[in-house]
Amino acid sequence: MKLIFEQSVRGRQGFKLPDSDVPVTAVIAGKYLRQAELLLPEVSELDVVRHFTRLSRLNFSLDANFYPLGSCTMKYNPKFTEKAAAMPGFADLHPLLPQLKGGERYVQGALEVLYDTERWLSEITGMKAFTLQPLAGAHGELTGIMLMAAYHKARGNKKKHIIVPDSAHGTNPASAAVAGYQIISVASDKKGGIDIEKLKAVLTVETAGLMMTCPDTHGVFNSSIGEISRLVHAVDGLMYYDGANLNATLGRCRPGDVGFDLVHLNLHKTFGTPHGGGGPGAGPVGVMGKLEKFLPVSRVVKRPDGLFYLDYGHPDSIGYIASFYGNFAIILRAYAYMLLLGGDGLKETSDHAVLNANYLMHRLKNNYPVAFDRICMHECLFSATKHAARGVHAIDIAKFLIDQGIHPPTVYFPLTVKEAIMVEPTETESRETLDFFVDAMIRADALARTDPAAFHDFPRTMPISRPDETRAAREMNVNFFASRA
Amino acid sequence: MKLIFEQSVRGRQGFKLPDSDVPVTAVIAGKYLRQAELLLPEVSELDVVRHFTRLSRLNFSLDANFYPLGSCTMKYNPKFTEKAAAMPGFADLHPLLPQLKGGERYVQGALEVLYDTERWLSEITGMKAFTLQPLAGAHGELTGIMLMAAYHKARGNKKKHIIVPDSAHGTNPASAAVAGYQIISVASDKKGGIDIEKLKAVLTVETAGLMMTCPDTHGVFNSSIGEISRLVHAVDGLMYYDGANLNATLGRCRPGDVGFDLVHLNLHKTFGTPHGGGGPGAGPVGVMGKLEKFLPVSRVVKRPDGLFYLDYGHPDSIGYIASFYGNFAIILRAYAYMLLLGGDGLKETSDHAVLNANYLMHRLKNNYPVAFDRICMHECLFSATKHAARGVHAIDIAKFLIDQGIHPPTVYFPLTVKEAIMVEPTETESRETLDFFVDAMIRADALARTDPAAFHDFPRTMPISRPDETRAAREMNVNFFASRA
Amino acid sequence: MNPYIANTEQDVQTMLGVIGVDSIDALFADIRPEHAPRSFDLPAGLSEFEVIERLRRLASKNTGALIPFIGGGYYDHYVPAACGAIMSRGEFYTAYTPYQPECSQGTLQALFEYQSGICALTGMDVANASLYDGGTALYEAMMMALRVTGRKKIVMDGGVSPIYRKLIRSYTHNLHIEFIETPVAHGQTDRACVSALMDKDVAAVIIQNPNFFGVIDDHADIVAQAHASGALVIASVYPVALGLLKTPAEMGVDIVTGEGQSLGLPLNFGGPYLGFMAVRRALIRQMPGRIVGETVDAQGRRCFVNTLQAREQHIRREKATSNICTNAALCAVQASVFMALMGRQGFRQLAQLNFDKAEYARRVLGNIPGVEVKRSSPTFNEFTVYLPRDAADVVEEMILRGFAAGFPLGRYYEGMNNYLLVAVTEKRTKSEIEAYAAALAEVVA
């Protein structure tokens, strides 16, 4: 499809702005003015709408496709939460209003949303308190590591490194690193869990903490969590819970009850807010009592008279970590989601997420060896090494699925498993959809036996197939103007 | 695609209703209860959303495709009018509110919308007054014919028939017929207009009126309109203006100034409201002074103090013709559209609608003979008789265009022209889009010369091609249950 | 500036060049000077922002935040967000009538499903793809009955919505049809009266269930009688009630129509709404409006098309079964979404909630001294109360207390000035009902 810039016609205009109703009282001095022409596209509103409508139709999406992306929790995004987020009383609210004297009176509804969400997330995770400010999971991790640093500093601890299992998501080591820690990676054992002996080997007084995803990215709930946390706490390390996989254990296990000191959650995973083609999300962070005083400001407080306000006065706080109160419109959707489901509905969520994953695992394990042959949690992990031996790699199976209208599972993650195919069906998909996926996977397996070469030009039904990624990286055409200059 | 009924799974539920908060105080006696199970589909909300999202993707639409449908005015539907219509202050308003004592105070905004729209449509058409109640163009026609009947009755006229040109839309004779009139069809002359001699031949004292589309469905503005209206008025007939083609003459000619006594407009054509896959629309009717007292009740009135109310007290009124005040949410969109464009913007609309049509006509007339070789108005009319001689009919060209992503023009209408291809580009399409269409049409013409047989299995890119319409009519499978019983 | 026009000055010049004229004005040569507008005095255009602001101001003049207990055939039901989300897809709302099936399967299949849903609700064999609204659908049904029977007399139950009755009368003013309206007995159809009127001239008996007073009835006996004398029976029904109530098919009704607003459409101050119609299979060729049928394409793939088009105006012109062209297709698709969301169990539950809440309200209001609630005839989610004074005045006072308290029947029924029609949907909470009762008690005290 043509770029919108390529559709530009000199002099065309797509939008009608108000005429000015004020006299011109000043001009900007020439030296402050831009010299370069502002080469935005010149198109009509119809051009814009048609262009983006057509573009959108080139996407797979949850609204049209099954998306069994492991670790991503691509569950249905309830439509009513979009309606809630569009209410002008929320959408038009300026974030500085509550910082005006008397201004918090005009944002009571919004503050109540924040306050309740914090309380409920605390109850869900067994944490003492929450901050909703982090703008995504990785941002939550960074915030969490900063909280850990503040804790250690206050305790006079000299900590240097953070331990991260090799199965961890890339954001874990990256977040710890940007916060100034060294990373020590610890290998998994044969059951997919952290190898406790190896963990012991790296734990020292310089260990600031351990970041764990629980259940981990192998889809396994680590039954040794109690022991692990004892070991980490023994060196005054902190247990960090990456909550990306919370969808497996709602109402079944709370990180706060099993030894974790702080958590981040991904509202765009467990709490059904949309992924938006890569964002925005929200990554609230919860902490146990010993970390509470370090939480970022502002904090939402409810006065005895029921009025809410923002409290900035916490001397031990790590300070501002976001400009305001988090991705409010995302938090609002998650709040609406929790209101609708209630405690029971949330627990059911995990029940069926886990049921669906185990069902898929059992239906497929004869065709695709499972990485860890045991009950899985909300996602299951296959390996396509056998297929790869015939020249059909995980990515080829992924591309085969695209032609079936199915978004591929996560492939090549976690890094611990060769030719990983990581499948997370979520609780919102029906058995018919799971069976449709199973059938497609079984057909792929059969085809891999009979005609492995066929895979190389999948997908065949899409407008493009197998882009040349090397060329992209070499040419670095990332800007319409530069590439045409 | 599977029907939603075919996706049904016993016991599945897609929506959460509130629990009852009242005690059960009564039961309905068995004899009043339904016996048959209510076999609505049992699906999850995700199933519903995914099903309808996928269904929608099987449609062409203005938002994604050029739609040069003659007589249909498929212009861009501005997005902001959708936003306006969704405002709760309008969308949640109960229509009986203004009929309560003191209730009109709660609907002043809505009444103002109606009042202003009536006034502006009057000014646009040169009519004295308008009713916004008719729910579509054909409903407007029926209302108009009823007004004519009321007029003649009041005058003691004995009228029996209505004259309709052979180029008229099918709704014209149909509306006149259901209102109780006989239809006399009058042929067009060689220039596409009404043949005045033939008109004279059928005009009698029993002629209730003449229904004219202006410009007519040949895309021609009838310069003899003055003479025609004199002839009709001479027998105390009324001149009815079918406003489906008003998009050609905004600010250029008002029916009220050239002899018409009453008009209907299609807000879903000229005023940019969406077609909705076949409806809903709105077909307001305007009348000159002599017909005003017959207009349907209620009528919107502005009191001297600026308050609006609904007036039901018109003894000569034809009465209720709709349950309420018309398709309010459609009228509201048209109102928003007029507010944005203003008088100048409306006039520009017609200027460019006509320019675009003439441009297309000139670019294509060497390949497709024009039915009437003259300046056209907002649409132009080709004939594919030459192509048909080679076995390529208008419908085949239509199907060819579908493969180009272009919605076919109107074909086989008007009935006066063999193998008619009626093209109405509207003012909202860019020259690039027109050229894209021209190129496709020229390619079709070339292919018709070189390989006419190729046309028979167009379209090739769609999920289906050339449905068996005869079988549909024979089998009459119009209900999932019946066809599976 | 018209932002919806794409042509630039340069485009205009190029195009005029291709056409071979000097100016756009030249294209309007057929419109002679004497045809020029005598006036075209319209406000100057505004920007999108200004229009939205203006409409927001107008909209805010409407919301009185009245708690609604008003129905009269149009109900304050909750519209699931998914309905709106699907309807706002451009592929549905900016499409044209599906005359080209290859590029319209989305709308066509959705309408086929809608027709099937209406058949499921009503129990009838076939439904059309929509008419304008409930009132005009009833008019079309009557016209159809006249055509089918070749007779000229219509018997109409006084329990049929007075709004519908009024508009049917307007439409048939010139058609030399004899209308007889029968009174209501204890809120239900007056059997004796209808029976006395049945003769070989009656084309149809028109009834409504629940009727305008909210009263439910089993019209099977009337159907039997009508059929015996060769007349058809037309029933106008309220679809939500069909979640619980005996279907018109079970009563033997020939033509069913109704207002589909309660199937997921906002109240919209009167429209757009959705007229539905379902009939016995034998009557299909006389049915007005579009009908979508299943078929296969050239390669044998299942697909859907507009069918039996020979009934319609674009083919049959003055001999068509109706003049309808544009209908309420998008509303039908929305209703289809609604029916699928509710499903078998949800739809029933919805009906039950409406019934239970209304019954509770009926009991609570009946306890107010001076307010009389007739309990003889069963009702669904709407009922009448007798007040100690003019209901219109009571309603006026209730408005000041924040309630749209109902519809005063005196407006349409002579001698019923003290009667108020009260509707209670699933959206009304117990506490709203009780607050309403408390306010009413004060007002009538």
Add this chain to the structure above:
Amino acid sequence: MNPYIANTEQDVQTMLGVIGVDSIDALFADIRPEHAPRSFDLPAGLSEFEVIERLRRLASKNTGALIPFIGGGYYDHYVPAACGAIMSRGEFYTAYTPYQPECSQGTLQALFEYQSGICALTGMDVANASLYDGGTALYEAMMMALRVTGRKKIVMDGGVSPIYRKLIRSYTHNLHIEFIETPVAHGQTDRACVSALMDKDVAAVIIQNPNFFGVIDDHADIVAQAHASGALVIASVYPVALGLLKTPAEMGVDIVTGEGQSLGLPLNFGGPYLGFMAVRRALIRQMPGRIVGETVDAQGRRCFVNTLQAREQHIRREKATSNICTNAALCAVQASVFMALMGRQGFRQLAQLNFDKAEYARRVLGNIPGVEVKRSSPTFNEFTVYLPRDAADVVEEMILRGFAAGFPLGRYYEGMNNYLLVAVTEKRTKSEIEAYAAALAEVVA
């Protein structure tokens, strides 16, 4: 009941059978009894209708209908309806990160266009596909400068948003970075001070244009100086202003970031917003965040992919240029729609309207006795006024008169208690401005 779960009781039994366990509980065997929640005390679930009603009530507690003259980097611009219409397409908002290019070309091309639009606005060579928001984007820019230069000192203009400065400080608490904040001179960057600080340790000078006081500046001289000592210059910019103002590229800036909220995003009480970043081409491999690049597919068709992924955490883990994963993709697409709608002329016109309205307000407020408007430094659509008493108190009184009168600078700048920061966008009408002035005159009188 959880309406988003599709499994029926029957499904559950079938699936458990396939798995070979008795109950769902059995699947949770790894979670031992000692791991069970000590509490899980959450409210009972509600229906969709009840949730919407509750949120409507909460939302209505917010709308004070205050006329906004408040900015501070976040502005009340009009969001064209087409932006929302496109964003509400499920294909955009319910898609995942475009890791699979074949089924993500829509998002990928839209992001490529977004990057191009940001380059057009800023004049820079390359832009990434979004960061969280303007504040974190500036933090990322600073981290990038530290990496690129290998130095540890940051000079930050006091005109940079105090909110941004605060959060950058939090993030770098443990990173042993030396921060020097320079004061503002006559509202602009203090040249002498910056110049005195420049040395071989400075990694970057961070400036903002227009700065927090709304003042515009030409930082070309500072850039020259910084470059001379091997430092980078980072500019945080306000995109609407770039419709008129000298671009950061024209000043020679190395890294540009900014808050994209004003590009068609609602204020949303603080988010989601859009952080943008654009750099010189030479810096591309050090840039954080996703980058979409053009390429061709196996058949030579143009297409788009995430490129240079070796910078990112999912490949490079602790050595990545940033930890960012989920970003603000949908907001970037929305900004892209906004830029296309405005276009070359519209965007300029939008900037001009903002400037003209603010200038008018500045003049009108300057006429109020006791209110002082500094006219020495040019401003864009926001400016400071000096009030005869504490601006926080004045604002409180203005709220009661229906205005969000601006942001009292005392909150973030010591000694500036009497200063008020006033923003005026294209949405403010002349009469609103005058009403504001009249109210302010009363309050300060």
